[in-house]
Amino acid sequence: MSKKNLALSLPPLAALLLLAACGQQQGGPGHAGGPPPVSVAPATQREIQEFEEFTARLEAPDTVEVRAQVSGTVQAVRFKEGQFVRKGEPLFTIDARAYRAEVARAEAQIAAAKTQAELAKTDLARSEKLVSVNAVSQQEIDQLRSALRSAEANQKAAEATLVQARLNVEYASVVAPVSGRTSRANVTPGNLVNVGEPVLTTLVSNDKVYAYFDASEAAYLRYMRAAKPASVSVSMGLSDEQGHPHAGKLDFVDNRLNPATASIRARAVFDNKQGQFTPGLYARLKIGGGGSYTGVVVPERAITTDQTRKVVLVVGANNIVQPRPVKPGALINGMRVVEGIKAGEQVIVDGVLRAMPGAPVTPQVLKVDANGMPVPAAQPGQPGAAPAPAPAPASAASK
Known part of the structure; x- marks a missing residue:
């Protein structure tokens, strides 16, 4: 017959005694002849730096999307995909023969406009000498001056066309706008690209x-x-x-x-x-x-919840358990800043479920490391406790 069935067959008082005896056997040596054992550690005061x-x-x-500024056929890809490139290094080469022809045309237009401007300037100078003898009218002089200004304007327009043509030749060589690492080449030689389309590659610094x-x-x-x-x-x-x-x-x-x-x-x-x-x-x-600021810290696992309150169990005089309401603060590497506990008070960190408020316990005081974290007690057969972790800076995460 099992212990449970045996307890049910006995009178109530005998059943309670039997269950209590079974509980002492399962609870281990600490329950057999005295208060339950718990592990305690002192609350630690330290300097807190919040974060x-x-x-x-x-x-x-x-992050730059490299696009073509002129239309044309891609002749060459000048980089390896994923390569680091510096600002100004070539990435793609576009066929620039048509744009070089535009440069030659613009240079010829400049030469023609310059010749027209020089002729108009000569005609105006010759006519101004004849004004004193009334050989030409003032109207003719005004027309010659207007022709000179028009020729000079045509020369400037041709020079601007030459600048644009040379820019197009320069744009035919697509260079890195910033230093950084390239993405994959989205076009290969032989493909036709337009101004702005498609994205040739992406460059990130x-x-x-x-x-x-x-x-x-x-x-x-x-x-x-x-x-x-x-x-x-x-x-x-x-x-x-x-x-x-x-x-x-x-x-x-x-x-x-x-x-x-x-x-x-x-x-x-x-x-x-x-x-x-x-x-x-x-x-x-x-x-x-x-x-x-200066604060008191306890292990995070020592904090329990009592309905809507946060509570820490403290072992007081005569090893009596005292529930202490606390206000939790910042968390520091497993240690919680709390208000309501004084530095040095013994806080129950292990065996909280065995501790009853107002009842005695058998405390086992654990050593703590430089941060105040309890060091596990040595197990039977081991030479000592587990080594303490390296000290961490006194900084804390806010709630």
């Missing part, structure tokens, strides 16, 4: 990278409004990285909040000379700059 965490997308400062993110109104009031953007520290981590190993700076905050989302667009800039950041990547940002 905010955001998600961001990386973008290149310069990679000497630095922007991380755009949306900050809440509270974060804006706490950090960005209080100081110049350049004075706000920013660090970044990619999705496959631990922490935020890349340092940058905040260089732009928008001029208005979005009333629909109560957020404001901001931007951080990071050096990318090594080419490790690719535009479009997801990134995690940590932004500091708020004031520091």
Whole structure:
């Protein structure tokens, strides 16, 4: 017969005694002859430097769609796809023979216009000498002056046509407008391209990278409004990285909040000379700059919920459990800043479910590392406790 069925067949008092005995056997040695065991650690006081965490997308400062400025047949592609090119290096070559012919025509027009202007100037000078002897009329003089001005205007128009023709010859060699990395070539030699169509390739700069993110109104009031953007520290981590190993700076905050989302667009800039950041990547940002203060921290797992309150169980005098309502604050690497606990008080971190308010417990005091995080106790057969993690900077993410 099972223990459960045996308990049901006994009188009520005997059944309770049997179940209590079974509970002591299952609970282990700590339950057999005394209060339940719990692990406690002292609440730690430390200097808190708050920060905010955001998600961001990386973008290149310069993203250029390379398009043709003249029509013609593509003769050559002058780069390897994905290659880094510098500003001014050739990318595509378009057949420029028709545009060179336009240059020759414009040069001939300039020569003809210059000859007409010189002839008109000579005729006017000769006629002005004859005015004194009344050999020509004033009307003829006015007509010659008008002819000279018209010839000079024609010469300037021809010179402008020559400038445009030479530009078209220059445009036939499509060069990189900025330094950066190329995308794939969308056209191959032999294809006909028009002005602006299609996009020949896309070029993105990679000497630095922007991380755009949306900050809440509270974060804006706490950090960005209080100081110049350049004075706000920013660090970044990619999705496959631990922490935020890349340092940058905040260089732009928008001029208005979005009333629909109560957020404001901001931007951080990071050096990318090594080419490790690719535009479009997801990134995690940590932004500091708020004031520091002294606070008491406890392990996050020590905080429980009592209906609508946050509660921490403290082991007081005579090892009696005392529930302590707290107001949680910033989170620091698994440690939560709380109000309502004094530094040094023993807080239950393990065995919370076995601790009843007002009842005694058997506390086992754990050692803590430099951050105040409890170090797991040594298991039987092990020489000592697990090594403490390396100290982390005293910074915290706001709620």
